[in-house]
Amino acid sequence: MSDRYELFLTCPKGLEGLLVEEATALGLEEAREQSAAIRGYATLETAYRLCLWSRLANRVLLMLKRFPVADAEALYRGVLAVDWADHLEPSGTLAVEFSGRGAGIDNTHFGALKVKDAIVDKLRSLSGQRPSVDKLNPDVRIHLRLDRGEAILSLDLSGHSLHQRGYRLQQGAAPLKENLAAAILIRAGWPRIAAAGGALADPMCGVGTFLVEAGMMAADIAPNLKREHWGFSRWLGHVPAIWKKLHEEARARAEAGLARPPLWIRGYEADPRLITPGRNNVERAGLGEWIRIYQGELATFEPRPDRNQTGLVVCNPPYGERLGDEASLLYLYQNLGERLRQSCLNWEAAVFTGAPELGKRMGIRSHKQYAFWNGALPCKLLLIKVQPDQFVTGERRSETRPQEVGAAAPSEPARLSEGGQMFANRLQKNLKQLGKWARREGIECYRLYDADMPEYALAVDLYRDWVHVQEYAPPRSIDPEKAQARLLDALAAIPQALGIDPGKVVVKRRERQSGTRQYERQAAKGEFLEVTEGGVKLLVNLTDYLDTGLFLDHRPLRLRIQREAAGKRFLNLFCYTATATVHAAKGGARSTTSVDLSKTYLDWARRNLSLNGFSDRQRLEQGDVMAWLAEDRGEYDLIFIDPPTFSNSKRMEGVFDVQRDHVALLDLAMARLARGGVLYFSNNFRKFELDEGLVARYAVEEISASTLDPDFARNPKIHRAWRFTAR
Structure with missing residues (x-):
């Protein structure tokens, strides 16, 4: 066989240039970049060295043959022409991976099957025996890539992907692959910093991938030194003597590297569940003397190596997977910038982010940026020199800090943009x-801001010392990047303007709702906050649903019901979390009945009633309101109806549309109203028109204006309300 082979090294997208540099240094000749791969020429010894020492490659593929493919039969014949007896025992095992399409081969499974058939038929024709397929641990793994009518047939020397070093048996929720972490460290200049004796710290280390990759670089440990199974181990072309020599050299280099005084490499992680897995990973990598992992919040991060020593801070902050993550992520990045400025002066920093617009909010300029891909997600690596001339903070801040809302904002707040400052000023005015x-009214939950400035289309509600922000979806005419930038400006302003802890800001995105989407679960934290209103205690949940369990605009109606409920039989239809029922019970209602289709909200209603000691004479009914009303024969003195605009729950028959169905709904409800009773009807469908026939049949008074408190006076269309009595 030839002493010089053509090799293909695959890698994550974006690492090609770095891999060319690394592979060339390891002996690859005539290296050229391709998409997510490089190619070049090398001896078998260099191929082994690449397997052992490449920190960036996924696989090392040794090309066996190139040939044109016009159809499936040509593919079969081309593979059949290879002398497979040089590579695999007839009784051995193989696996085939096929990529690409064309020449009538549009199914990768079919292509792999044709390649396998050719190999099996060739060996069986020579010996009468045939190899079998083993997808998990084959003797040889064959790759065939079909590209524009050409087949590239290769042997995988790696086995499983080279990014799997073997030390990381436990990982966090969204780990970086080891070779991507290594690429980030190389781009960030860690080899240079380590050679000069610098330190490394990761303030959000997870299970320690950056730490271990950095430690292996600094200690001169081959990334795959401990791998036991290779793609070439049972390949008939394997030369054990060459491999043994290279492996022993790498082992000696690792021993010498670990014998040197260890560098200061430290990781900090807020999640206590990741501390032990991270430390275990460090021990498996053999770096227990070099690396330490501590539990700690980002706010407490302060690397303290030897006096005057500097180094590299590297981290991969969370990206955010749900709408509403913007607030926590913005404040995380702001906090990271603050910690770098205060505790890492003259260090270098590398922030790998899937949200580069948040990187701009750290208050430090990046001097270089590199594009990477984390799987299918485009990311940026921001390189920062933590020096005062790179800081952009503390120049502007809000004039006053209303201490009645919450705690003081950070001592060195990020500079607000011009628009952010305008938003902060409006919040403080409101x-x-x-x-x-x-x-004066004893109200601790109210709307502070409701799209007062059109370019900042948000609703900002206070719930004691918490802030609940709803972003109205911008029209399609607005550039999404500009809308996102305005949202981040507003979120940056909120803690400064209101003097609150950034951790108590929750963000939701409110779009035009269909069906019961506004009631669907958005998260699953299960955290409830107890608030008071009109002498009753209510539970709100700021995180798990689009709405919080308390419609703030209905506060005047709830208080009216409380004032009028004494001695009355109260019926609450579409009761949601039954806050109006709690008020009726507080007002002395003789009995209450609350109906809703959702078991989740009825359980919440039960908790609201129990919280106030109202367990007797309070009936909760699960069911479709229209069907329930049609069957009910009770009589009620006070009825409250606040239906959704539209509902198509699987648990109800048909679809409820408030404009279409309100007549039938109100007729059914009025049939249950006792003589002298009152029915309150409200809804928030902005185009709603009350049917004139209802006005002819009942005494109807629109009371919308009197059901709006000052916090909703600037938005009179938030709901409409009517008072119904029998004629």
Whole structure:
């Protein structure tokens, strides 16, 4: 066989240039980049060295043959022409991986089958025996890539992917692959920093991938030194003597590297569940003397190596997978920037992010940026020199800090943009006006801002010392990047303007709702906050659903019901979390009945009632309101109906549309209203028109204006409400 082979090294997209540099240094000749791969020429010894030492490659493929493919038969004949007896025992095992399409081969499974058939037929024709397929641990793994009518047939020398070093048996929720982590460290200059004796710290280390890859580089440990199974181990072309020499050299280099005084490499992780897995990974990599992992929040991160020593801070902050993650991520990046400025002066920093717009919010300029891919997600590596001339903070801040809302904002807040400052000023103006009213009325949950400035289309609600932000979906005419930038400007302003802990800001995105989408679960934290209103205690959940369990705009209606409920039989239809029922019970209702289709919200209603000691004479009914009303024969003195605009739950028959169905709904409800009773009907469908026939049959008074408190006075279309009595 030839002493010089053509090799293909695959890698994650974006690493090709780095891999060419690395592979050339390891002996690959005539290296050229391709998409997610490089190619070049090398001896078998260099091929082995690449397997052992490449920190960036996924696989090392030794090309066996190139040939044109016009159809499936040509594919079969081309593979059949290879002398497979040089590579595989007739009784051995193989696996075939096929990629690409064309020449009538549009199914990778079919292509792999044709390749396998050719190999099996060739060996069987020579010996009468045939190899078998083993997809997990074959003697040889064959790759065939079909590209524009040409087949590239290769042997995989790696076995499983080279990024799997073997030390990381436990990992976090969204780990970086080891070779991507290595590429980030190389781009960030860690080999240079390590050679000069510098330190390394990761303030969000997860299970320690950056730490281990950095430690292996600094200690001169081949990344795959401990791998036991290789793609070439049972290949008939394997030369054990060459491999043994290279492996022993690598072992000696690792022993010498580990014998040197260890560098200062430290990781910090807030999640206690990841500390032990991270430390176990470090021990498996043989770096227990070099690396330490501590539990700690980002806010407490402060690397303290030897005096005057500097180094590299590297981290991969969370990207955010759900709408509403913007607030926590923005404040995380701001906090990271603050920690770098305060505790890592003259260090270098590398922030790998899938949200580069958040990287701009750290208050430090990056001097270089590199594009990478983390799987299918485009990412940026931001390289930063932590020096005062790179800081962009502390130049502008809000004039006043309303201490009545919450704790003080950070001592060195990020500079607000011009628009962010305008937004902060508006919040403070509103707080000054509405705060006095809320304190006078004993109200601790109210709307502070509701798209007062059109370019900042948000609703900002206060729930004691928490802030609940709803972003209205921008129209299609607005550039999404510009809308996102305005949202981040607003979120940056909120803690500064209101003097609250950034960790108590929750963000949701409110879009035009269909069906019961507004009631669907958005998260699963299960955290409830107890608030008070009109002398009753209510549970709200700021994170798990689009709505919180308390419609703030209905506060005046709830209080009206409380005032009128004494001695009455109260019926609450579409009761949601039954906050109006709690008010009726507080007002002395003789009995209450609450109906809703959702078991989740009825359980929540039960908790609201129990929280106030109202367990007797409170009936909760699960069911479709229209069907329930048609069957009910009860009589009620006070009825409250606040239906959804539209509902098509699987548990109800048909579809409810408030405009179409309100007449039937109100007729059914009025049939249950006792003599002298009152029915309150409200809904938030902005185009709603009350049917004139209802006005002819019943005494109807629109009371919308009197059901709006000052926090909703600027948005009179938030809901409409009517008072019904019998004629």
